[in-house]
Amino acid sequence: MNDEYEPMSARIPADIEQPDKIMYGLTGRQVAILGATAAVTVAVFMAAAPVVPVPIVIGVCFPLVAAGCSMALGRRDGMGLDRFALAALDHLRRRRTLVSAPEGVPGPPAWCQVRGRLPGPLRFPVRAIRQDGVMDLDAGATAALVRAGTISLGLRTAAEQTALVGSFGRWLNSLESPVQIVVQARPVDLTELTDRVAEAARDLPHPALRQAAEGHAAYLDELGASRNLLMREVLIVLRDQPIPATPGTGRRGRAREASASIVARRAIDTVRALTSFGITAHVLDADECVRVLSEALSPSQARPVPSSDFERPITSDHPTEGRQS
Incomplete structure (x- = not known):
């Protein structure tokens, strides 16, 4: 509030944990990925240009440049593509079937041949x-x-x-x-609440109360059947x-x-x-x-x-x- 009692506000970014931009609006992670992509592309071009025609070398280097730029600049579900790819690889590496085994999943005996992978232990946090x-x-x-x-x-x-x-x-x-x-x-x-109301309605002393309770139970039954x-x-x-x-x-x-x-x-x-x-x-x-x-x-x-x-x-x-x- 200022002296005239007018509300004052300051705009802040929606994502307060976003990384700092260090060069041309790019973060350090993006600069590192683009730099590595440029180094690999130059190395491939210098090694293949003396023995392979230039158009073929450009065709080979173009997928490298496209993949590097996509990893550095692309996003998926609010996450950079490089981190998304690492998370996908980690997901593929993990076991799909988990069982409750605090002591660990024992391996099969030597005479038993198991097809596929054994289940992994379920680690509850x-x-x-x-x-x-x-x-x-x-x-x-x-x-x-x-x-x-x-x-x-x-x-x-x-x-x-x-x-x-x-x-x-x-x-x-x-x-x-x-x-x-x-x-x-x-x-x-x-269902449980409706059954309790209907059961309690039979024990009410006054007919009006009994009728009101039965009507309320019917309303709850209809509400649960017609609505999510x-x-x-x-x-x-x-x-x-x-x-x-x-x-x-x-x-x-x-x-x-x-x-x-x-x-x-x-x-x-x-x-x-x-x-x-x-x-x-x-x-x-x-x-x-x-x-x-x-x-x-x-x-x-x-x-x-x-x-x-x-x-x-x-x-x-x-x-x-x-x-x-």
Whole structure:
């Protein structure tokens, strides 16, 4: 804000992690690829020009130049073609079939001839989950999950939208470690909820209540059959990577404990920061982390919608009035 209270803004690039341009708008990686392509092309031309006609040499060098320029300047899915090619080679090198084998996949006996490749061991990144929800990862890292709600900016005034965006930006600027925000949309199965409502309707004392409950159960049944229902979930993953300790010094366990305390504190600070501008959030405990990880392995499977206990009355506390309604 300036002296006249007019909003001031500064444009920043959408990709703040893009590499620096060092020459003619090219990054260091692109300059290295083009330089290597030029060196190889010149070497091939100088070696073949004395013994092969020049048009044939140019025809041989043209694919080298085209491949080098494509690798340096081309992009696929937001990734340079050189990195995309390396990722494709790494994918082809890896084994397709993975099995749960913490001790490793034993080789076949000498008398057995196996066609194809043996399955590889499935390396799950989470080694253990503590009771407070902190997950122990490979290489001594730790992580915690925070489930957050959402708010509707469209229903807020311009001043409220500016305040919310500013608060969210201040939280992002306060981060001192990598944070991942995951927005998931999962299919919802209303069959269990519909059956519970229909079963509870038979025990209601008044016919009007019974009729209303049966109508609601029929509505839920029709809704689940005619619509593709989705449930949105927002998760914030907080990680901490401690400095690797020297093996045999006894510091590895202490470093992991310190990392777990740090990531737990960051999760609590995240909940406080999100709650301050109207977003409900809480840290996931061990059982909730197990459920989230299990659903991540089967994202297309429909999950029953969570429902409240029918035996408990719905109450609303009013501390100022000292009564319940």
